[in-house]
Amino acid sequence: MKDLIEALNARDLSTDLDAVARRVSDGEVPAGxxxxxxxxxxxxxAIDDVWDALTSAERLPRWFLPVSGDLTLGGRYAFEGNAGGVVRECEPPRRFVVTWEMGPAGPRDSSLVEVRLADDDGATRLTLEHRAQVPPEMWDQFGPGAVGVGWDGALLGLATHLAGLTKSATDDEIAAHPAIMEFNRASAAAWGAAHEAAGAEPATVRANVAATTDFYVPQG
Structure with a gap:
């Protein structure tokens, strides 16, 4: 197997970025x-392989983060150093819905991640939808890029895993790689374009993209 860092030195990540379609919209969660x-x-x-990569506690750390808890319907899980939640719906190998809690859970679900898989002529089409009540001050500062860049990185990680690449470097080492830093810059811009396509003012988008880029690719 080829090492991820070795592959990053040769891989054109703009291809991975362009492989993702992005959309920003308004919606509902149980909290409102x-x-x-x-x-x-x-x-x-194959769809079964993608499903297993997304739901196996043994495979998730290879491309995302170590996970603990119960990944079955109704179970509570936690990703190391990141979000946790509850598995609300699970329809193998096509669909699951989990709460996505960055802090203590509220009385009603305010952040949900839904993943849908579909056969696509021997390949697998993945759709990830994150619906969340975002603090107005956070949305005003970052727009959709605050979480969008992170999900772009997750889909990139899944792609490298499905391609057979091994993740031997630490997450910090991967984040500091020049190719990943450029990927994050381009991802922030791509989410800005999606936000503007959804009706956001260009000046707001420019400010959001700048703030998101500074967060994911800090200067100095």
Whole structure:
């Protein structure tokens, strides 16, 4: 197997970025009105393999993060150093919905991630939809890029895993790689374009993209 860092030195990540369709919209969660971001990408892998990569506690750390807890319907899970939540719906190998909690859970679900898989002529089309009530000050500062760049990185990680690449470097080492830093810059800009396509003012988009880029690719 080829090492991920070795592959990053040769891989053109703009191809991975362009492989994702992004959309920004308004929606609902049980707690009320929500912001929605949607990502769609097709992988050259069988649907059962993609499903297993997304739901196996043994495979998730290879491309995303170590996970603990119960990944079955109704179970509570936690990703190391990141979000946790509850598995609300699960329809193998086509669809699951989980709560996505960055802090203590509220009385009603305010952040949900839904993943849908579909056969696509031997490949698998993945659609990830994150519906969340976002604090107004956070949305005003970052727009959809605050979470969108992170999900772009997750879909990139899944692509490298399905391609057989091994993740031997630490997450910090991967984040500091020049190719990943450029990927994050381009991802922030791509989410800005999706936000503007959804009706956001160009000046607002420019400010959001700048703030998101500074967050994911800090200077100095």
């Amino acid at each position: 009105p929500a912001k929605v971001i949607t990502l769609t990408r097709t992988y050259r892998a």
